[in-house]
Amino acid sequence: GNSVTQMEGPVTLSEEAFLTINCTYTATGYPSLFWYVQYPGEGLQLLLKATKADDKGSNKGFEATYRKETTSFHLEKGSVQVSDSAVYFCALSDAGKSTFGDGTTLTVKP
Amino acid sequence: DAGITQSPRHKVTETGTPVTLRCHQTENHRYMYWYRQDPGHGLRLIHYSYGVKDTDKGEVSDGYSVSRSKTEDFLLTLESATSSQTSVYFCAISESAGTDTQYFGPGTRLTVL
Numbered sequence: 001g002n003s004v005t006q007m008e009g010p011v012t013l014s015e016e017a018f019l020t021i022n023c024t025y026t027a028t029g030y031p032s033l034f035w036y037v038q039y040p041g042e043g044l045q046l047l048l049k050a051t052k053a054d055d056k057g058s059n060k061g062f063e064a065t066y067r068k069e070t071t072s073f074h075l076e077k078g079s080v081q082v083s084d085s086a087v088y089f090c091a092l093s094d095a096g097k098s099t100f101g102d103g104t105t106l107t108v109k110p
Numbered sequence: 111d112a113g114i115t116q117s118p119r120h121k122v123t124e125t126g127t128p129v130t131l132r133c134h135q136t137e138n139h140r141y142m143y144w145y146r147q148d149p150g151h152g153l154r155l156i157h158y159s160y161g162v163k164d165t166d167k168g169e170v171s172d173g174y175s176v177s178r179s180k181t182e183d184f185l186l187t188l189e190s191a192t193s194s195q196t197s198v199y200f201c202a203i204s205e206s207a208g209t210d211t212q213y214f215g216p217g218t219r220l221t222v223l
Contacts, residue, residue, distance in 0.1 A: 046212075095207070099157065
């Protein structure tokens with residue numbers, strides 16, 4: 001079956017630091033890949049997505065590139081802010097069903 | 111924001127009682143999903159629906175049933191709640207399967223004593 005493995009947390013960074021959260025996947029088909037973000041007390045919301053190999057998704061300074069050769073979709077941001085503190089989920093969608101990673105908690109300190 | 115509401119938002123119940131959670135959408139999306147979120151497990155799919163009266167099981171469907179009699183409503187029922195079903199439940203919708211983004215409701219926190 002499909003699976004998503006993402007970097008274990010929690011991750012604590014200082015403001016303006018560089019962020020990488022690793023995500024790798026296993027899928028039988030040709031999935032679409034997503035990063036969702038969850039703020040305290042809320043549901044998940046889409047951060048960015050990529051639907052085919054070599055696509056780059058980007059939003060709010062975050063980026064991730066769909067790497068089929070390494071089955072990866074790592075999330076990066078060049079300079080994090082305190083407001084980026086949240087839980088980040090990597091996910092794939094294949095044949096109509098989604099599979100989520102366990103989530104990575106990011107805390108950014110001023 | 112996608113128009114998705116969940117009710118109730120919080121519920122405390124006792125083991126053995128039936129519980130029904132409601133998800134309501136105003137987006138006319140075809141697909142609706144129920145997930146549970148537990149520490150260390152991410153989100154796990156319970157059931158999903160691909161149309162009125164069309165539903166299918168997810169990876170953790172035991173002990174849960176669903177119904178969808180209207181496009182806008184998707185009900186999740188715990189026939190006889192157990193403590194292992196204490197969790198946060200999220201409803202999600204999408205316009206189509208596959209490449210489409212899922213839009214999530216605010217969640218229902220259920221505690222089974």
